[in-house]
Amino acid sequence: MFQISLASARVNAELKQEDAARKLGITAKTLRNYEQGKTAIPGYILRKAAFVYRIPEELIRLPIVNDGNYDEDEKFLAHTTF
Numbered sequence: 001m002f003q004i005s006l007a008s009a010r011v012n013a014e015l016k017q018e019d020a021a022r023k024l025g026i027t028a029k030t031l032r033n034y035e036q037g038k039t040a041i042p043g044y045i046l047r048k049a050a051f052v053y054r055i056p057e058e059l060i061r062l063p064i065v066n067d068g069n070y071d072e073d074e075k076f077l078a079h080t081t082f
């Protein structure tokens with residue numbers, strides 16, 4: 001499946017970081033950290049970004065972030081036996 005980065009999705013929506021951050025209810029610095037993979041983006045912000053950027057959520061490729069925290073899927077998998 002073809003995916004684009006979070007930053008590309010924003011640019012395609014013709015939004016500057018500051019404008020997109022305002023629409024998402026976060027700071028421009030926080031959005032920059034999400035786009036650069038410095039901080040993992042929470043699922044609810046990703047869903048909101050997909051809506052604001054007018055693109056299906058599954059078409060947004062996210063960077064792998066090793067910040068020591070687990071997202072919801074990783075927590076589920078860590079406690080599930082197959």
